[in-house]
Amino acid sequence: MNISYRDNAVVCTITTNVIATNIKQLVEEMKTALDALKDYSELVIDLAQAGSIDSLGVTFLIGTYKEAIAQGKKVKLTGVSSAMFQLFKMMKLDEIFEIITA
């Protein structure tokens, strides 16, 4: 995961599959991003380079969202493929995340 900072946002570009085998590493990296978020108002998770996502990956996004919201920050998902978007829609996650498709 690459972490960068843009205007008032922390941008996390996920470069691996968001799947069970990578979750531990993704959680550690995201914790770093969330620590940095206190000086910013928005967390952007860019999924354009993420190949695929499984249900634990979706759980990871939910956990991230909850922590960011607890800090009073906004969360935005960008680069979401149409297949991923359909999945989020089916799970009604489009109602909690701001989603920008690829």
Place this chain on the structure above:
Amino acid sequence: MIQNQEFIQEFVDEAKSHIEKVEAALLQQDALNRDPELINDVFRAVHSIKGTAGFFGLKKIVSLAHAMENVFGEMRGGRLTVTDSMVEVLLGANDCIRELVEDVFASEDKDVSHWESELNRLLETGADEKPGEVLNERMVLISDHQQRFSFEGTICQLLKEGLKHGHSVYEVKLRFVRDLLNYTEGPVKLFNKMDALGMVVESFTDHTAINSLDDVLEAAEQGTKDVHLGIVVTTVLERELFAGALGLPLEKVSVLRVEAGGEADSGAKEESKEDPKATVEEQTARPKETVPATSGAARSSEKPATGPATPKPESGTPHLKLDDSIRVHVSILNDLLDMAGEMVLARNQLLRTLDAYRKTIPGLAPILQNIDRLTTGVQEKIMQTRMQPVGNVFNKFPRIIRDISKSLGKEIELSIEGEDVELDKSIIEALTDPLTHLVRNAADHGIETAEDRQRAGKPRNGKIGLRAFHEGGMSILTLPTTAEAWTWRRSKRWLPAKRSSAPMNWSA
């Protein structure tokens, strides 16, 4: 694709009848715009084709039926008005499904992309500004463990119609990590499959147990915390088949039933303010931030406490609607008919042989009378099973007339009467080709173009009538424009009922 010949043949037979139904409805363009029940019928027919084809893994049929279903769904919601060009596309797509069904084993090699894109184009360009009709209906479904789901508007109507016609409604309950992670094909494919087998009506996610990244790790490592997903699906498939086709354990799929008095519409407004489509009436199923974190776990633990293992369905539950007809292969009916014929001969021999003993053997006469009566009854009933409504032939003609009218620039009005008159299957089959020829000829050569008719001072549209009726023990079919009626006589020969010397006035 499932290769079981017997099951596939059953699907083919069923799909053909649905296709006929769709075609017949499409040919009543005005009625489609007026009669919501007709649109519902068509929607259900296409939905049934899609559901069963999905079970067999017939992806091309599923995909095309799905595209048609989308269009009919928009029509049903009042967001699309049925136009002539729309009917043209839908008839073409319906013909394409017919071809796929008729050659079902090669259907996966066919290209359906043309009709799919045509149908999608209808959705993109055909929508007018007319807002959907607001429906005030409401329905409450209840699961085995007493969870209640409230639906209203179009979804309610859709569910109601589905239940009325024997469709089932299921709640599929899955946990993100413990269930979905083990689903080898991945969640996207699972949802696609669900959509192919039926129609996903509503879904809800309870993620109250996951509040931090540490919870995510706990979910991954220990499985003690999880996200709960519930999906409400309606399908023609039985619960076991549906679960099997999805590759899910049976306990993940539970039946939703209509709650007694759940179709009342009072009070629906207040409940539905949050979500226009559906409300899950227990808080535990709602993805609300305010819901206590324990609710997800509470929901999953409710089942053994409150839900009986095999609940007895309430009387009058639409899910248990029994069909009053079954499919029987024609060869079995033919064998039965042959045997009934033999039985009649045997009865006659028996009666002749024992006739002399009627008075000498006490009790013989009533026994012989009984055998006589029963044998006649069996023969008549078996003959009845082969009877089919003449409408089976007549119903092909509106499409033929429509196509001829379009291609030749004619305006032809076809009137059909007596579709319910029944004839033996063999006669129906024998009638199909000659009647088709007669009707085609009448349309082709008997009726002038609209312009020619107008010039001759006639109404622009010519009329062709088909009529079947019983009279004096005979079944009579007439094609009035020919000025001749043909009669099926008991002698099993077709004879002109009236040898008319009147000139054939095809355009009358």
